[in-house]
């Protein structure tokens with residue numbers, strides 16, 4: 390059961406709308422601020438897709454959705470939120486401006502998560518003059534309403550308690566939080582993706598393969614492996630009976646062979662963009678982005694459902710989490726009155742913990758209490 394009473398989303402683009410969808414589908418009220426006049430329509434489109442995907446996961450019915458409110462300012466959006474997720478474009482100056490405003494108006498013990506793909510939290514929290522200690526990076530993967538991983542990264546000023554509370558908050562909406570041990574740009578997921586992306590750009594630019602051939606090479610082979618075991622466990626098995634040591638002995642020397650161009654970056658110019666974008670258009674065979682999103686979502690749900698039946702029915706990897714998450718949502722759907730009623734939420738003792746008296750260590754006192762109390766209930 391979620392331990393979030395009221396959430397705020399700042400930015401409602403691809404990622405912000407994905408957060409909104411996950412939160413609403415967990416029965417949580419969300420207040421959103423996005424200056425784009427098209428924001429309401431765009432969020433609506435993502436909600437439609439998310440509902441469609443969740444209906445496949447929960448044939449017995451969805452929980453009553455939380456209420457979505459479009460705020461006119463950041464101040465209005467965050468005023469009574471206990472969890473705020475920032476998802477504005479990836480520019481440090483904009484992140485500073487937005488985080489400063491969130492910090493000035495949010496309740497003292499609200500947790501602030503940033504969706505940034507790679508900016509270090511230390512570099513962002515300098516803009517937060519009141520409570521920089523409650524900022525964490527909560528880096529999700531698209532589509533946020535389906536993919537469970539969230540990388541949590543603390544900055545130099547982040548309280549360890551904030552990381553603990555953030556872990557509980559994200560887990561309570563069906564996510565798999567992984568805390569990144571040391572702060573680096575782009576964290577872990579995007580370090581890996583960036584390496585593969587650069588190599589892929591080289592391979593297409595050099596005419597070794599087309600974008601479609603490269604995607605086929607990925608999705609008919611190691612892409613399938615990666616969905617169920619990660620890189621290291623897959624390679625352990627690939628080492629045969631002798632396991633990882635044999636694998637490393639066999640492939641270690643390749644590190645010195647010309648098997649990578651990763652140290653070298655292709656020039657990012659119009660020619661490269663045209664080459665990739667034109668081939669990508671051909672690959673889509675006329676399917677719109679929304680149509681491709683539906684196909685992607687159906688496939689992701691099918692993969693997670695299949696994995697949820699593995700391991701003697703206990704589920705494996707993302708499938709084990711999927712099994713628990715769908716159970717949690719089904720339980721929530723079974724008692725809509727208790728969850729969806731705003732009054733019932735407000736009456737939770739956890740809400741009372743958000744008092745100015747906790748300002749010294751706002752994150753620790755308010756939220757940790759809340760987490761404990763709500764967990765017992767769930």
Ligand SMILES: NC(=O)c1ccc[n+]([C@@H]2O[C@H](COP(=O)([O-])OP(=O)(O)OC[C@H]3O[C@@H](n4cnc5c(N)ncnc54)[C@H](O)[C@@H]3O)[C@@H](O)[C@H]2O)c1
Pocket residue numbers: 399400401402403404405422423424425428475476477478479487504505506507528529530531
């Ligand atoms: N797209 C991805 O795959 C992905 C994945 C993980 C993380 N992220 C990160 O998530 C964040 C958002 O990326 P996105 O892909 O959703 O971008 P996007 O361009 O789709 O959406 C950004 C939204 O922010 C809004 N915005 C601009 N200024 C604002 C302001 N001052 N206040 C509130 N909203 C404002 C825009 O109107 C837009 O709707 C970035 O930090 C990005 O690095 C993106």
